[in-house]
Amino acid sequence: MPLLARVVANFAGATNELVLSVDAGFDPALAAQLGFPAVVDRSPGNGPLGGMLSAFAEMHARYVFAVAGDAPLVEADFARRLAAARQAGDEAVVPRYLEREVWRIEPLAALYDRIAFLREGVAAFAQEEYALHRVVARLRTRYVSFGSGAPEFTNVNTPEDYERLRESERAPATEKRARPTRERSFAAFERAQRVIPGGVNSTVRAFKGVGGTPVFMASGSGCRIADIDGNEYIDFVMSWGPLILGHAHPAVVDAVRRAAERGTSFGTPTEAESELAELVVAMVPSAEKVRFCSSGTEATTFALRLARGYSGREKIVKFAGCYHGGTDALLVSAGSSALTIGKPDSAGVTRGTVADTIVVPFNDLDAVRAAFEAHPGEIAALIVEPYAGNMGLVLPRPGFLAGLREVTRASGALLIFDEVMTGFRVAAGGVQEREGILPDVTTLGKIIGGGLPVGAVAGPAEIMDRFTPEGDVFQAGTLSGNPLAMAAGIATLRALGEPGVYPRLDAAGARFTEGLDDLFTRHEVPHQTNHRGSMAGFFFASEPVVDLTSAKKSDTAFYAQFFHAMLDRGVYLAPSQFEAGFLSLAHDDAAIDATIDAAEDALADLFATA
Numbered sequence: 001m002p003l004l005a006r007v008v009a010n011f012a013g014a015t016n017e018l019v020l021s022v023d024a025g026f027d028p029a030l031a032a033q034l035g036f037p038a039v040v041d042r043s044p045g046n047g048p049l050g051g052m053l054s055a056f057a058e059m060h061a062r063y064v065f066a067v068a069g070d071a072p073l074v075e076a077d078f079a080r081r082l083a084a085a086r087q088a089g090d091e092a093v094v095p096r097y098l099e100r101e102v103w104r105i106e107p108l109a110a111l112y113d114r115i116a117f118l119r120e121g122v123a124a125f126a127q128e129e130y131a132l133h134r135v136v137a138r139l140r141t142r143y144v145s146f147g148s149g150a151p152e153f154t155n156v157n158t159p160e161d162y163e164r165l166r167e168s169e170r171a172p173a174t175e176k177r178a179r180p181t182r183e184r185s186f187a188a189f190e191r192a193q194r195v196i197p198g199g200v201n202s203t204v205r206a207f208k209g210v211g212g213t214p215v216f217m218a219s220g221s222g223c224r225i226a227d228i229d230g231n232e233y234i235d236f237v238m239s240w241g242p243l244i245l246g247h248a249h250p251a252v253v254d255a256v257r258r259a260a261e262r263g264t265s266f267g268t269p270t271e272a273e274s275e276l277a278e279l280v281v282a283m284v285p286s287a288e289k290v291r292f293c294s295s296g297t298e299a300t301t302f303a304l305r306l307a308r309g310y311s312g313r314e315k316i317v318k319f320a321g322c323y324h325g326g327t328d329a330l331l332v333s334a335g336s337s338a339l340t341i342g343k344p345d346s347a348g349v350t351r352g353t354v355a356d357t358i359v360v361p362f363n364d365l366d367a368v369r370a371a372f373e374a375h376p377g378e379i380a381a382l383i384v385e386p387y388a389g390n391m392g393l394v395l396p397r398p399g400f401l402a403g404l405r406e407v408t409r410a411s412g413a414l415l416i417f418d419e420v421m422t423g424f425r426v427a428a429g430g431v432q433e434r435e436g437i438l439p440d441v442t443t444l445g446k447i448i449g450g451g452l453p454v455g456a457v458a459g460p461a462e463i464m465d466r467f468t469p470e471g472d473v474f475q476a477g478t479l480s481g482n483p484l485a486m487a488a489g490i491a492t493l494r495a496l497g498e499p500g501v502y503p504r505l506d507a508a509g510a511r512f513t514e515g516l517d518d519l520f521t522r523h524e525v526p527h528q529t530n531h532r533g534s535m536a537g538f539f540f541a542s543e544p545v546v547d548l549t550s551a552k553k554s555d556t557a558f559y560a561q562f563f564h565a566m567l568d569r570g571v572y573l574a575p576s577q578f579e580a581g582f583l584s585l586a587h588d589d590a591a592i593d594a595t596i597d598a599a600e601d602a603l604a605d606l607f608a609t610a
């Protein structure tokens with residue numbers, strides 16, 4: 001991420017209600033008289049960095065009062081602090097006025113090498129003014145000038161004018177919305193960054209796709225979550241999919257509590273494992289046997305090993321934009337040609353590890369056929385997210401999945417459906433049930449653990465029995481089949497077996513997607529929407545999205561603005577344009593309608609300030 005965006009992200013929690021922005025000639029007595037909590041100095045004497053930091057402080061203020069004048073600028077105390085800060089090597093201004101901190105340089109200093117920050121920061125500011133303005137627009141900063149005749153400024157020439165302005169801002173609660181404060185999340189993130197790389201334990205949580213500071217959650221119930229500052233959100237992430245029943249569903253909580261009381265882990269077989277396996281076999285059409293592990297990543301890792309062991313072949317075909325967890329062999333980006341032999345997507349993944357991984361574009365059957373023709377008898381498996389949910393939601397074209405089935409069968413390769421996301425979500429039996437196409441091997445995760453860590457590989461007995469100890473494909477895990485996780489999974493799958501569940505989930509997904517579709521159309525926002533069951537997605541893109549290349553044409557900057565505007569209105573969307581959204585049985589019509597209303601308000605506001 002460019003430095004400016006990182007800096008902006010870091011400032012996102014540092015909000016001030018009012019900032020007085022002063023130019024050369026500012027009379028501090030006036031600020032005192034008006035009772036400003038914060039003052040920023042953007043006089044030329046403050047240097048380019050000071051100017052940049054002033055801009056950040058202004059950006060995160062709700063109102064900025066700009067002052068120009070000719071009187072001597074800096075009060076003595078301010079000057080002393082500035083000199084001391086600079087002497088201490090701080091390079092940046094940390095003024096305090098009326099005991100309120102304006103700059104938060106310390107979090108920056110903790111995060112970034114200060115010198116690099118200064119060097120890059122100034123350049124970044126100059127280069128990315130456009131981005132800066134967009135962020136300003138998003139934050140709805142309003143400029144008010146003292147004594148300026150400029151028409152875009154509200155004129156405030158006297159303390160009385162100022163009082164009147166504040167009064168008018170306070171007045172209609174329905175028109176003015178206070179931005180929720182997330183001070184505690186901001187502090188929690190600073191704390192986390194000191195001991196956890198990037199402050200998070202899974203990359204997407206860091207808000208890199210939208211900027212700003214991640215929100216730290218405290219609790220969840222149904223379709224709502226609450227952060228540690230006490231703000232509430234309607235949740236469309238739902239722990240990235242597992243919580244199809246809603247947060248803290250009583251049946252799941254109860255099952256986990258009862259299991260914990262009996263003992264959290266034994267390292268021996270338990271009956272719960274067979275019970276969950278029986279549920280999976282009953283629900284997933286191609287499953288005769290199931291092997292549990294603790295995550296989707298483990299599931300895909302073991303599935304590849306199984307396919308290679310079973311077929312005696314080494315190459316794997318995957319699709320650009322499909323994500324199968326952090327397993328090395330699948331961390332490969334798409335090349336520009338259809339038959340690119342993968343280049344590692346992450347440092348630490350060796351070329352050797354991915355040398356047998358072939359990447360082709362999603363929805364491109366010709367490319368798939370060409371890959372198989374180029375490597376006859378060498379391809380062990382083709383792995384696909386049958387509804388791709390990790391580049392946003394991208395659905396297969398009619399005939400695409402059937403084509404994959406045909407090509408793999410003809411070549412003797414296994415077809416692996418990675419249903420970690422779609423399993424039990426788009427139908428009780430996942431995409432394979434919905435589309436009527438059976439893979440050889442299925443990987444499962446997320447919902448199968450009901451919010452606790454479970455992954456699974458499932459398939460016909462003939463293939464599955466190649467796993468050790470019966471067969472020769474190694475698999476093991478200290479906490480595989482963990483009793484608490486099994487209990488949560490059993491409670492969840494049982495609840496999903498109740499009549500009428502999937503039609504309800506489908507209806508919720510449709511209401512959400514159609515609501516957004518209608519709204520974006522009315523506001524003339526270029527967009528594409530998709531949903532299958534309670535998995536939903538939208539792209540700010542003008543062309544249909546069919547693969548990674550078309551997904552990448554989306555307006556991610558606008559998504560970031562929309563995301564933050566929704567967050568401020570109590571709706572928690574995925575913090576990236578390239579993720580699917582998830583609804584649950586707890587998302588009732590009222591919650592979905594409130595979300596669409598919030599989106600309407602957000603759009604109106606974004607366009608008003610753009």
Ligand SMILES: Cc1ncc(COP(=O)(O)O)c(C=O)c1O
Pocket residue numbers: 240295296297298300323324325326385389390418419420421445446455
């Ligand atoms: C399709 C798919 N496969 C595999 C994984 C990896 O699962 P986990 O994060 O549990 O390791 C994910 C995670 O989002 C996924 O969406």
